[in-house]
Amino acid sequence: MNDEKISRTDLSELGEFGLIDHLLKDITATNPSTIKAAGDDAAVIDHKDEETLVSVDLLVEGVHFDLTYTPLKHLGYKAAVVNFSDIVAMNGTPTQIVVGIAVSNRFSIEALDELYAGIKLACQQYHVDLVGGDTTSSKSGLMLSITAIGKAKSTDIVYRSGASEHDLLCVSGDLGAAYMGLLLLEREKAAFIANPNMQPDLQGNDYILERQLKPEARIDIIEILRKNDVKPTSMIDISDGLASEILHLCKESSVGCRIYEEKIPIDIATVQAAEAFHIIPSVAALNGGEDYELLFTIKQSDFEKIQAIDGIHIIGHITAEKDEAIMISNDGQAITLRAQGWDALRTNSA
Ligand code: ADP
Numbered sequence: 001m002n003d004e005k006i007s008r009t010d011l012s013e014l015g016e017f018g019l020i021d022h023l024l025k026d027i028t029a030t031n032p033s034t035i036k037a038a039g040d041d042a043a044v045i046d047h048k049d050e051e052t053l054v055s056v057d058l059l060v061e062g063v064h065f066d067l068t069y070t071p072l073k074h075l076g077y078k079a080a081v082v083n084f085s086d087i088v089a090m091n092g093t094p095t096q097i098v099v100g101i102a103v104s105n106r107f108s109i110e111a112l113d114e115l116y117a118g119i120k121l122a123c124q125q126y127h128v129d130l131v132g133g134d135t136t137s138s139k140s141g142l143m144l145s146i147t148a149i150g151k152a153k154s155t156d157i158v159y160r161s162g163a164s165e166h167d168l169l170c171v172s173g174d175l176g177a178a179y180m181g182l183l184l185l186e187r188e189k190a191a192f193i194a195n196p197n198m199q200p201d202l203q204g205n206d207y208i209l210e211r212q213l214k215p216e217a218r219i220d221i222i223e224i225l226r227k228n229d230v231k232p233t234s235m236i237d238i239s240d241g242l243a244s245e246i247l248h249l250c251k252e253s254s255v256g257c258r259i260y261e262e263k264i265p266i267d268i269a270t271v272q273a274a275e276a277f278h279i280i281p282s283v284a285a286l287n288g289g290e291d292y293e294l295l296f297t298i299k300q301s302d303f304e305k306i307q308a309i310d311g312i313h314i315i316g317h318i319t320a321e322k323d324e325a326i327m328i329s330n331d332g333q334a335i336t337l338r339a340q341g342w343d344a345l346r347t348n349s350a
């Protein structure tokens with residue numbers, strides 16, 4: 001944050017309806033499916049012959065985000081993008097969002113403008129229309145609920161439940177960085193509380209910070225898969241760590257899997273940060289969360305098509321052993337994956 005004097009307009013100066021008008025003033029809808037955007041009692045959406053996908057997330061200050069190190073603009077961007085990610089994980093395209101906010105009078109109009117600047121930027125970037133919401137007051141901090149609406153042809157939709165034996169397990173991008181970014185921000189916050197004169201030491205950590213503060217939904221991945229004529233058999237987005245999402249896929253598909261620690265994609269910046277924090281990098285990938293990459297399975301016959309695509313990594317395969325998710329560690333041990341596999345992994349690979 002800089003020391004520039006920022007003007008502060010009290011929320012009470014506009015009132016609820018004035019605030020809504022203010023927040024929505026330069027918003028225009030561009031998707032043909034948006035028949036009626038904000039302004040009436042409900043938005044009207046027409047996805048014609050496509051299915052409608054709906055997903056909601058509720059974020060509570062102090063529980064899901066910490067405004068001491070999360071700029072409001074980033075919070076707005078991230079809150080929108082993580083919802084787009086849920087639609088993308090169904091192999092769909094996000095088209096509209098509605099935004100519910102509860103704010104205490106600790107927040108100014110300018111602060112909400114920042115929040116909405118982030119939401120609007122995300123909408124612009126992903127060609128999504130902001131078509132409504134609800135605004136109310138809160139006695140304790142900020143709450144933000146975003147509902148994303150999307151579309152997909154019924155034959156394109158990919159569920160968590162479609163994996164079968166011999167399918168290949170793939171992940172996009174790299175994992176664990178967002179978690180390392182969070183640890184870094186938490187560390188600098190603690191240092192600042194201990195000594196308010198100290199400046200945060202975030203230098204050289206751009207990648208992991210960006211992964212934590214400005215995640216992206218991998219709509220590019222589902223587009224490239226489509227272009228290459230690959231339809232995943234099952235898919236989920238990685239919001240809670242690879243281990244947890246693998247277990248969801250296996251459970252919903254009534255299968256097991258075997259993955260290889262050495263195949264988990266981890267960026268060098270993540271490895272370096274993990275070392276500084278005395279954490280095994282793959283543990284950050286398995287249990288960290290908030291990467292918003294895609295975990296999906298493909299038919300073995302699509303192996304060559306997948307290999308030709310940059311940024312997709314095959315980390316293992318599906319087995320018939322129901323709910324048995326095994327990771328072969330770098331030293332050759334078979335480790336049972338758990339949603340919180342931290343301790344097990346620590347003792348096994350130290
Ligand atoms: P109602 O009383 O019928 O819920 P509101 O006065 O709350 O209507 O909202 C008026 C319009 O403004 C609606 O179209 C609603 O979707 C939209 N709206 C309200 N709050 C927000 C917000 N925080 N963000 C975006 N749109 C909003």
Ligand code: MG
Pocket residue numbers: 133134135
């Ligand atoms: Mg309302």
